[in-house]
Each structure stands twice: as C-alpha cells, then as structure tokens.
Amino acid sequence: ILNVEQSPQSLHVQEGDSTNFTCSFPSSNFYALHWYRWETAKSPEALFVMTLNGDEKKKGRISATLNTKEGYSYLYIKGSQPEDSATYLCASGNSGGYQKVTFGTGTKLQVIP
C-alpha cells in the first residue's frame, strides 16, 4: 500500500485569510494526483486531477500545484470563506502492477466567520 500523507490534519482560519495544505506521495510509478473536497454529510467531489510535473490548476479561489519529482502537491485557498469549510482529500494514482488511487487521510478546514 502506498503512503499518501496530508498535513496539517486540521486547521482553523479566519474568514478572509488565505491558507494552504500539503499532500506528499510516492514519486515512483506516479500517474496522477487528485484533490477532492468533502463536506460533512455529503460525498467527496473532485476539485482537480493533475498529471504533469509543474502542473498548476485553478478553480475560483482554489488552486493546486504539483511536483512529481519530489512527490508533493499544494492546495491553496485564497480569501477563505465559511463555505470552504470541509475536509480536503488528496489521492495519488500510481501504476505499479495495476493502476490504483490511494487516498490520504485529509485536511479538515474550518473557516471561522
């Protein structure tokens, strides 16, 4: 089983602050890196899927970067809003034997109004 680690486990930020989290993953046999947003009592929803080293993706106030050589990805949220409160999951897709996606344990974000 591949190790995908996310940090921090949880954080609280004030409304309007910008924040970022880290996802680290094994760089061997790398195929793709996924970010999902998971609100309480709902199902995870995809934010980004990135495959290329140096890739940067943006959706509104949320953006992500990818470094496949060193095995990490950052997720940034600019000007956090209470509706950004959720758990953010990253998942690494690797191709070793068979292609599979391994999830991290998530970063739980609470935005305080």
Place this chain on the structure above:
Amino acid sequence: EAQVTQNPRYLITVTGKKLTVTCSQNMNHEYMSWYRQDPGLGLRQIYYSMNVEVTDKGDVPEGYKVSRKEKRNFPLILESPSPNQTSLYFCASSRGWVNTEAFFGQGTRLTVV
C-alpha cells in the same frame, strides 16, 4: 443529472445476516470501485471493476464480494457481516482509471451489531 446512487444510506444489521449495498451510475463509466472510510484512516479501496465481468481486489477485500454483470451496477455484498465491518462505505465511478476524476455516491453508513 450525472450521478452515482447508493442504497441504502443507513443500515443497522446483526452479525452474520447477509446484506447487499447497491450502487448504480448513469454516466456509462467503465471503472467502478468501493471504498470504506474509518476514523483516522483514508478512504481504503475494497474492490474495483474495470468493466463488465472484470473485478479485482483492492486493499481491504476480506469479508466482501462484488459483481459487475451490467456496466451501470456494482453491488457490494457482505455474506456474513461482522462488527469490524461497521463503517462508512462509498461507491465511485470514473471514465478511466487513475487519471480521471471519480464521482462518488452519497455513502452508506453501516452498523453491524
């Protein structure tokens, strides 16, 4: 509307009583999988299917069975549930394997007493 539908959403059952959790997707996706979510652990893959009649074990397959007789359906079967299978279960589907986003069902919270 594109969606993955799981049923039931909540289930309390007794040890040893066979149960099936259904999963259906309307996006004509080839790849489907089942995950379980436990506190402090990331989503862990139970089984996956690459297409009709093609299924394989994920990371935690013990005590579970699946079938893929039609492209849209991927039921999860617990032949003899035990308390350690108490968990939150998600079904997911995607167009491809690791490099495309997954769409998740609403989740099934299972309690085995």
